[in-house]
Amino acid sequence: MTEAFAINTVGRVAASDYAKTCGTVLVFLGVLPQFLCAADEKEARVTEVVRTVHLLESQAAPRPATVNSTVREGSAVRTGNESRAELTFKDLSITRLGADTVFSFNPATRSYDLGSGAVLISAPKGAGTVRISTAIATCAVSGFTAIVERRANAHNKFILLNGDGVFTLKKFPHDPCRLHFGQAVISPPDPTRPPHVCGVDLSKVLHGGLVNGFKHKLPESGQIAANIEKQKQASEEQKE
Numbered sequence: 001m002t003e004a005f006a007i008n009t010v011g012r013v014a015a016s017d018y019a020k021t022c023g024t025v026l027v028f029l030g031v032l033p034q035f036l037c038a039a040d041e042k043e044a045r046v047t048e049v050v051r052t053v054h055l056l057e058s059q060a061a062p063r064p065a066t067v068n069s070t071v072r073e074g075s076a077v078r079t080g081n082e083s084r085a086e087l088t089f090k091d092l093s094i095t096r097l098g099a100d101t102v103f104s105f106n107p108a109t110r111s112y113d114l115g116s117g118a119v120l121i122s123a124p125k126g127a128g129t130v131r132i133s134t135a136i137a138t139c140a141v142s143g144f145t146a147i148v149e150r151r152a153n154a155h156n157k158f159i160l161l162n163g164d165g166v167f168t169l170k171k172f173p174h175d176p177c178r179l180h181f182g183q184a185v186i187s188p189p190d191p192t193r194p195p196h197v198c199g200v201d202l203s204k205v206l207h208g209g210l211v212n213g214f215k216h217k218l219p220e221s222g223q224i225a226a227n228i229e230k231q232k233q234a235s236e237e238q239k240e
Contacts, residue, residue, distance in 0.1 A: 042073040044087040044095070044105065048214055052080030053097075076104035079117065086214055093123040093130070094219065096210050098149075118149040120210040122219050136191065141165030145220045147210055152189060159184040159200055162223045169194060181227045202228045 046053075046069040054062040055069060056076040071077060071087060077097060079085050085097045097103055101117025111131045112121065123130050125143030132139045134150065144163025150156050158167070160179050167185075168176045172194055179185070182202055187195035202224060206212060218224065 044071045044089045045069070046071060046077075046085060047088045047094075047216075048084070048086035050085070050213070051083035053083055053085040054078045054080075056102075071105075073106060074104075076102055076115075078102045084209065084213055086216075089127075091124070091127040092219060093121070093127050095122075096120040096214060098210055114148060114150045116150055116152060118147065118210065120145070120147045120218075122146075124219065136171065137167065137169045139165055139167040145218060145224060147205070147208070155186050155188055157184065157186050159205060161202060161205060162220045162227055181224075182231055202231060 046065050046067055049065055049067055053065040055065045055071060056062050056078055058074055062078070065077065065085060077085055077087065079097050079099055079101045082099050084099065087095045095103065096119060098118035101119060102115035103119060104113045111133055114134065121130070122145040123142065129140050129142045141163060144165060145161040147159040147161065160181055160183050162181050164178065164180045166176050166178055169191060171191065175194055177194070179197065182200050184198050184200045185195045186198065211218065
């Protein structure tokens with residue numbers, strides 16, 4: 001089961017808004033984990049390891065990752081089958097990696113890179129703007145928690161649990177897409193048009209492994225809980 005299991009067709013955008021609200025979401029989809037940091041924030045610390053996780057460093061053989069291992073600029077993290085990992089940056093931003101994921105970050109350009117797999121990224125507003133890029137898309141977000149899934153031979157997915165962002169497909173540079181919490185996008189690996197924006201039941205997303213499969217709560221768990229309440233209230237008002 002993928003992390004995007006909670007996506008449904010409720011909350012579809014009107015056709016007139018289709019290109020504007022979707023085109024960029026895929027941006028987040030091919031993500032490559034590299035992060036925003038100042039000169040003293042060019043590394044992350046491994047804060048949790050589940051099963052097989054390796055650090056991939058330049059001109060060195062892969063080595064097992066352990067809690068408190070340092071991940072420096074230019075290095076990558078790779079998780080194995082049924083494995084997970086969590087990285088914490090000095091600005092308290094976190095990145096959680098799902099199974100079969102390859103991730104790296106570049107503080108100099110404040111960007112992430114997701115080669116494959118699935119990640120959850122959570123960055124406080126004070127961290128500044130996080131830029132995520134892939135072979136097909138780019139995005140800029142701040143003060144957010146999002147799940148991104150990138151598969152070479154399957155649909156890519158982006159779920160926004162909290163915050164707002166602007167996403168743009170490289171094929172559609174003039175159609176930026178603005179998303180907010182409770183919205184998601186599913187797109188094929190080689191999109192021929194802007195993707196479709198769907199509504200997401202955030203209460204179901206909380207059951208996913210990238211959210212509750214770790215020891216610690218998400219930094220934005222309080223905001224996400226508030227967003228769930230907003231969704232419930234909106235749903236009740238629609239029924240009246």
